[in-house]
Amino acid sequence: MQYLVSVIHDSNELAAPDEMAAIDAFNDRLIAEGHWVFAGGLGSTSLATVIDNRGGEAMITDGPFLESKEYIVCFWIMEAPDLDVALKLASEASKACNRKVEVRPFL
């Protein structure tokens, strides 16, 4: 079972050095314990482009599909047997990166 752990924040400021060190240590543990699938940081929402090709002609718009104060700044995809394990990992992730996270299961 895989879970998307999104990091929610109100700025794209890079992680501070101590946060980065904590994230690296956490990632090493994810890999060692078999929970690691993928992770990555995202560019700011001002770099986003929306495309809608439902009408036959691709409409390209500048900006995110939704303006909000907080948005996804990076994410993990984790392997976990159930939500309890995923929540535990996610709470460690939140501590490591010093930001709020959201957990959603893949279907």
Place this chain on the structure above:
Amino acid sequence: MVAALTRRFGDLDIAEEAAAEAFATAVGRWPADGVPPNPGAWLTTTANRKAIDRIRRENKLGDKHKEAQMLSGDDPPEPLGAIEDERLRLIFTCCHPALAMETRVALTLRMVGGLTMPEIARAFLVQEATVGQRITRAKAKIKAARIPYRVPSAEDLPGRVSGVLAVLFLVFNEGYLATGPGTDPVRHDLTGEAIRLTHLIRALMPEDGEVAGLLALMLLTEARRAARVSAGGELVALDEQDRGAWDAALVAEGHRLVRERLAARVAPGRYQILAAISAVHTSALDVRDTDWSQVVALYDQLVRLDPSPIIALNRAIAVAELDGPEVALAAVDRLEHQLAGYHAYHATRADLLRRLGRSQQSRAAYGKAIELAGNTAETAALTRRRDQLG
């Protein structure tokens, strides 16, 4: 399957419930444990067990003697059987922190308590459709997000049990002071279920102080049930209750638990303090023998843990007995901006004003309390008190 179960048990409701519960169990369990080799047979066996369990429970509810046994006397805790194990797993799944509080309550009552959707809707004054939606959404989340169907590990248990106790306390309170014009003022099905489930949690965690505290609190409250509503359907306040009508066995069991916690010499949590307050009240054979200084001291301890205005209001009621109604009224009036919409705030003020001889103001306060109270027996008692004012 429902048909086969109905044939066997001669009751469509039981059969439907049992089948639904068996499916829900499967939904919770199969994703984690794997689908059993013969799913159909597994479901039938599980449903049969659920039906038998429910029939046993209902027989118990109808039988006073057995009921007393169910509420007390499970000490020392017996080893848990397969059915109890399953109920515990269900409780922890239903009370999972990833579900919203009102959902946890509804789900626990439906899946563990076996209440119907209309019963749950009535108990919490919400539309039946709302309860249905909550439960459907919760089941979908349990399945898709894979909320596990198991009792948490020993290391996680202390963190998870407080959420379960909060749900059980809500269920108990709703049973004890049921809301809604058409409902019985005291719903024993809810209080009894909450006590039964708390016993189960205690068997799982016999050393946990708050579990013991909540159980003691429920038992000492339940012990006063018969004295709490008059023959005329009025709520009888603690100071006017016939103390001879209290259930001595439940009082003794509650006191034993409170003493056990005192002997443990560990700083008590809120359920333990509330239980201790209840123990002080139930120790007095006559209301005039109540040790009010002890009650106020316990409330002082509670206020430090939980600075909520409702605790402060209850503390003021005890202060009235110790330091007089004038001191208490000053304390109550300070809570106005927080509690103006709460019936007990106005009822307390009305009572204190009455004792101070300020009839006019007392009448107005009773009026507000009556307007806001949801419990039928409580409204009746408030109305009588108002009409007795000179």
